[in-house]
Amino acid sequence: MKNPFSNACSRRGLIVLFSGLLALGLLPVCAEDDRPIVSDKDAPKENVAKNNLPTLWIAGDSTLRSNAPLRGWGQDLGTFFDPKKINVVNRAIGGRSSRTFFTEGRWKEILDGIKPGDFVIIQFGHNDVGALDEKGKFRGSVKGIGDGTEKVAKPDGTIEEVHSYGWYLKEMARTAREKKAKVILCSPVPHMKFDRDGKSVHDWKEYRGYVEACAKSEHAIYLDLAERIGNAYDKLDQETIKSYFADKGTHTSATGSLFNAKQVVSGLRSIPTAPLDIYLNAAGKEVPAS
Numbered sequence: 462m463k464n465p466f467s468n469a470c471s472r473r474g475l476i477v478l479f480s481g482l483l484a485l486g487l488l489p490v491c492a493e494d495d496r497p498i499v500s501d502k503d504a505p506k507e508n509v510a511k512n513n514l515p516t517l518w519i520a521g522d523s524t525l526r527s528n529a530p531l532r533g534w535g536q537d538l539g540t541f542f543d544p545k546k547i548n549v550v551n552r553a554i555g556g557r558s559s560r561t562f563f564t565e566g567r568w569k570e571i572l573d574g575i576k577p578g579d580f581v582i583i584q585f586g587h588n589d590v591g592a593l594d595e596k597g598k599f600r601g602s603v604k605g606i607g608d609g610t611e612k613v614a615k616p617d618g619t620i621e622e623v624h625s626y627g628w629y630l631k632e633m634a635r636t637a638r639e640k641k642a643k644v645i646l647c648s649p650v651p652h653m654k655f656d657r658d659g660k661s662v663h664d665w666k667e668y669r670g671y672v673e674a675c676a677k678s679e680h681a682i683y684l685d686l687a688e689r690i691g692n693a694y695d696k697l698d699q700e701t702i703k704s705y706f707a708d709k710g711t712h713t714s715a716t717g718s719l720f721n722a723k724q725v726v727s728g729l730r731s732i733p734t735a736p737l738d739i740y741l742n743a744a745g746k747e748v749p750a751s
Contacts, residue, residue: 504528507550509574516548517737518571518642520562520633521584523555523712524650531712534650537722541745542737550574558588559629560602564621568633577641580737582725583633584686586649586668587711589626602626606671606678626668627675634679643736644681645729648672650721651687651694653702653710661694661702663687684728686721693724727751 509516517538519525525535539549552571554562562568562585575581590604591597593613599621603611606627613621624632634644651664665687676683694702705717713721729737730750738746 507552509548509550511548514548515578516550517580519551519553519582520571521553522557522587524587525553525584526551527555527712530707530714532715532718534718534721534725537719538725541726541742542740543742547740556588558600558602559585559626560623561600563629572636575637575640575642579642581637581642582645582647584647584649593623602629606674627671630675631679634681638679645684646672646676646681647684648687651691653706655699659699663691682732689728690721690724723748
């Protein structure tokens with residue numbers, strides 16, 4: 462006779478295993494969570510203030526731009542630049558992946574505004590990791606950096622040919638570079654995750670490799686924000702890190718966004734040629750390169 466408790470025991474075993482792996486930080490935080498797709502219908506679109514100045518364009522998701530109490534580092538990056546020397550235009554928008562930022566025409570809007578001498582900083586990944594179809598809110602991209610595609614049926618009956626995460630990043634980098642802009646590709650900012658000893662767990666190992674490979678392929682600058690911020694978290698206690706987040710562990714608070722923005726500036730200053738140093742204000746120059 463089949464043991465009536467065998468399935469229950471198996472399920473309990475899987476739950477215990479899953480919980481243990483999650484506690485150790487060995488399972489990623491997935492895109493299929495309770496976070497809604499953020500609407501920007503009421504959010505004003507940032508535009509270039511002075512056409513005679515170079516522009517630093519920012520492309521990304523809600524970890525770069527959100528509504529209070531959430532806040533993204535792109536909203537604080539301009540704090541460190543002199544508006545008399547450079548425009549900082551944050552076009553990041555919540556709920557977008559590299560795929561949807563591209564297919565919705567948001568990248569084209571940036572591309573149309575780029576002029577020689579501009580800079581573009583790009584960070585995606587948080588919404589790319591989900592399923593390609595409705596399970597992932599039609600945001601996920603094909604894993605990897607290759608040229609392979611997958612076809613996805615949309616609710617309106619159309620078929621979308623979905624490219625890889627790396628394909629979208631490389632397409633953005635290539636087209637911006639063709640317009641003589643300097644491109645910075647960033648690995649995603651880390652989630653709030655701790656191991657069983659309460660230590661912060663470094664994040665995005667696989668995707669960090671994807672972004673670095675894309676940067677090398679397209680002669681872009683690689684800024685490893687995941688590791689840079691992860692290293693900074695290593696020096697902090699758990700309660701301080703928790704104060705940097707405004708939700709379960711994805712979106713930063715105002716304190717956390719400013720902290721991350723400083724890590725971005727520090728990373729930009731560490732680029733051998735330091736191309737953005739001349740545009741920093743006094744606050745920006747106080748952030749050390751590392």
